[in-house]
Amino acid sequence: MAYVADLHLHSRFSRACSQKLNIPTLSAWGKTKGINVLGTSDFLHPVWFIELKNQLKEDGSGFLIHDGSETKFVLSVEVASIYSHKGKGRRIHNVILLPDFASAERFQKELLSRHANLGSDGRPIVGISSKDLLSIVLQISEKAIFIPAHAWTPWFGIFGSESGYDSLEECFEDLTEYIYGIETGLSSDPAMNWRIKELDNRSIISCSDAHSLPNLGREATVFDERLEQGYQGLFEAIKNQKIAGTIEFHPEEGKYHYTGHRNCNIKYSPEETKVKGAICPKCGRGLTVGVMERVEKLALRSNEELRIDNVKGIIKSKAFPEKAGYRMLVPLLQIIAESFNTAPTTQKVLNEYEKLTDLLGGEIKILTKVDTGEIAKVSGSKIAEGVDKVRRGDLVIDPGYDGVYGVVKIWGSEAGPKEEETPQLELFD
Numbered sequence: 202m203a204y205v206a207d208l209h210l211h212s213r214f215s216r217a218c219s220q221k222l223n224i225p226t227l228s229a230w231g232k233t234k235g236i237n238v239l240g241t242s243d244f245l246h247p248v249w250f251i252e253l254k255n256q257l258k259e260d261g262s263g264f265l266i267h268d269g270s271e272t273k274f275v276l277s278v279e280v281a282s283i284y285s286h287k288g289k290g291r292r293i294h295n296v297i298l299l300p301d302f303a304s305a306e307r308f309q310k311e312l313l314s315r316h317a318n319l320g321s322d323g324r325p326i327v328g329i330s331s332k333d334l335l336s337i338v339l340q341i342s343e344k345a346i347f348i349p350a351h352a353w354t355p356w357f358g359i360f361g362s363e364s365g366y367d368s369l370e371e372c373f374e375d376l377t378e379y380i381y382g383i384e385t386g387l388s389s390d391p392a393m394n395w396r397i398k399e400l401d402n403r404s405i406i407s408c409s410d411a412h413s414l415p416n417l418g419r420e421a422t423v424f425d426e427r428l429e430q431g432y433q434g435l436f437e438a439i440k441n442q443k444i445a446g447t448i449e450f451h452p453e454e455g456k457y458h459y460t461g462h463r464n465c466n467i468k469y470s471p472e473e474t475k476v477k478g479a480i481c482p483k484c485g486r487g488l489t490v491g492v493m494e495r496v497e498k499l500a501l502r503s504n505e506e507l508r509i510d511n512v513k514g515i516i517k518s519k520a521f522p523e524k525a526g527y528r529m530l531v532p533l534l535q536i537i538a539e540s541f542n543t544a545p546t547t548q549k550v551l552n553e554y555e556k557l558t559d560l561l562g563g564e565i566k567i568l569t570k571v572d573t574g575e576i577a578k579v580s581g582s583k584i585a586e587g588v589d590k591v592r593r594g595d596l597v598i599d600p601g602y603d604g605v606y607g608v609v610k611i612w613g614s615e616a617g618p619k620e621e622e623t624p625q626l627e628l629f630d
């Protein structure tokens with residue numbers, strides 16, 4: 202049976218992350234969300250690694266299990282490489298998956314021997330180039346999965362406008378063939394990536410990059426393999442582009458979709474940049490080039506060539522039917538919050554969320570499969586209508602830019618201003 206995986210997230214040992222991110226809470230939220238396999242995240246961090254070894258057992262398939270929980274884990278970490286290459290400062294994030302604790306320990310040792318500081322951040326910063334990092338990982342395990350993270354973000358993506366590259370080849374040179382997939386990040390969707398020919402023979406995967414429990418699975422990847430095939434199945438699916446599909450944020454919601462300057466309150470679509478240029482009219486400095494514009498610049502294929510098709514919410518390319526399709530969703534907490542005209546972090550919203558996911562199965566199933574009549578029976582017609590509007594893409598979206606998240610509205614402006622309430626996230630404490 203197909204399963205859902207979220208392979209890039211963080212523990213409480215990564216900077217700016219919730220203190221509630223631990224194995225029991227991750228397991229519980231994995232079930233609520235309807236995610237079958239979660240990345241452990243941050244396995245290079247020495248304290249977190251001990252916690253992982255104490256609380257997770259290898260199940261013999263390359264996945265890890267936590268006592269009595271349905272959620273499985275796979276060893277994953279994000280590494281930030283800061284270095285200079287071809288006369289330019291590079292800052293690239295890569296996500297690395299390994300098949301067992303022994304390989305993870307060897308990787309830790311290799312980085313420590315190169316004087317990496319692994320204890321200060323769960324997502325360590327190293328002075329090792331992306332290519333050298335890939336080379337180290339491949340020597341540790343030929344089953345290593347190395348995925349350039351949020352590939353398009355201006356400062357930390359492989360294709361980023363500020364400190365990235367124009368191609369995988371430029372970055373990884375003779376090791377490029379070992380890059381089996383890239384992560385879309387919140388600001389791009391698979392269709393934008395389908396325009397890049399270099400990605401034709403690579404998997405386009407999606408993950409949440411969650412820094413808190415409620416954000417788990419906001420983007421995720423669906424695999425056709427059976428769970429029992431474990432790490433090997435995951436590895437082969439990514440390597441051979443056999444993923445079943447992805448679940449996506451609306452890319453406009455990402456923090457770097459459009460071009461602009463947050464402090465100067467300037468935001469341009471690619472069409473506007475063509476007319477007005479990429480210099481800020483307020484401060485005179487260069488604007489932060491958004492993901493959409495960057496894709497336009499690197500794409501060798503037009504959007505029209507893809508012949509995008511939307512069949513019952515599943516988006517595919519008619520020109521490239523072999524490419525895995527995807528669905529665009531809005532988090533259920535956000536739908537409930539908007540229907541109550543309040544913030545997603547309030548206890549009222551969390552109570553409704555818990556009730557719905559308890560009675561009708563995980564969030565992903567509710568958003569994609571459960572009959573809206575059933576949703577209405579549990580939570581009333583407004584929330585059911587919200588889910589239906591999300592499925593139909595009947596939304597109002599104000600795109601994000603220069604580090605500012607975009608805003609999705611399900612009921613347009615009718616919902617009115619949000620009530621101020623103290624955030625509470627006590628669902629599983």
Ligand SMILES: [Zn+2]
Nearest residue numbers: 279294350357
């Ligand atoms: Zn990152």
Ligand SMILES: [Zn+2]
Nearest residue numbers: 462465481484
């Ligand atoms: Zn400016």
